[in-house]
Amino acid sequence: MYGLVNKAIEDLVCSRYGEDVWEEIKKKASVDIDAFLGNESYADEITYKLVGAASEILNCPADQFIEAFGEHWVLFTGKEGYGALFESSGRTFKDFLLNLPSFHSRLTLLFPNFRPPSFQCTDVTDDSLRLHYGSTRPGLSPMVFGLLKGLGVLYNTEVTVTQAARRENGADHDEFLIKFRRH
Numbered sequence: 444m445y446g447l448v449n450k451a452i453e454d455l456v457c458s459r460y461g462e463d464v465w466e467e468i469k470k471k472a473s474v475d476i477d478a479f480l481g482n483e484s485y486a487d488e489i490t491y492k493l494v495g496a497a498s499e500i501l502n503c504p505a506d507q508f509i510e511a512f513g514e515h516w517v518l519f520t521g522k523e524g525y526g527a528l529f530e531s532s533g534r535t536f537k538d539f540l541l542n543l544p545s546f547h548s549r550l551t552l553l554f555p556n557f558r559p560p561s562f563q564c565t566d567v568t569d570d571s572l573r574l575h576y577g578s579t580r581p582g583l584s585p586m587v588f589g590l591l592k593g594l595g596v597l598y599n600t601e602v603t604v605t606q607a608a609r610r611e612n613g614a615d616h617d618e619f620l621i622k623f624r625r626h
Contacts, residue, residue, distance in 0.1 A: 444490045445557070446479035447520070452493050453479065455515040456501075464500065472496035484556050487580060506585040513589020517597055536598035536623050540564055540574060561616075570624060573607070577616040584609065584617040591621060599626045 456465045469475070472492035479485065494512075498505040532546040533539035539546070543562040560578040567573075576587050588604055595602035601624045608618035 444485060444487050445481065446483045446485055447481040448490055448516075449476075449479040449485060449493060450481055451516050451519040452490070452497070452512060454519050455512055456497060460501065468493060468496045468500050471500060491582075505582075509583065509585040510589040510592075513586035513591075514593040514596070515589070516586070517590055517593025535625065536594055536600040536602065537567075537572065539594060539598065540572065540621070541567070571620070571622045574619040574621055575616055576619065577610075581610075584611075587617065587619060591619070595623070600624065601626060 453465055456468060472489075472495065474489055474493060476485075476489075494505055494508060497503070498508050501508065503511075532542045540562070541564050543564075558579060560576060560580075560583070563575040565573045565575065574587070574591075576584065584606065588606075591602050591604050594600075603622040605620045606617065607620050608614035608616070610617050
């Protein structure tokens, strides 16, 4: 994963729990990197180790931490200079979700080794849609919940999400039913 992901994990932990806790998490994860470079590629194992250590030290289930990270990720990347990319991908929550494939295509121009997840929207109505999510990386579906919450904040939209299919239960991809209403 790119260093931007690990920087966002660091930002989440430091902003909520302090730098001492971040250092403790890095030590527990056996990650001896002083500063992650946003556009540098790091082994996925580093990110998974950081999440596992954060879960243990914060006494928080990994799924819960990953979901909180997903919400933080949307708001963090907006601060880190990618806000214009969000804005160009849709003026509403629904438009952004419909444009996720092209959003990720643009990211591959910025990050050459980027392996984006796949997203597809079906059953689209004025206030709901079905989001199909696939990834080569296991265990990240809780992040989608968080991403959707963060996008709701970003687009001033009330969002309700239920998971209709789970890859870990034998489905070939994760599927989310999303209802939304602009404030």
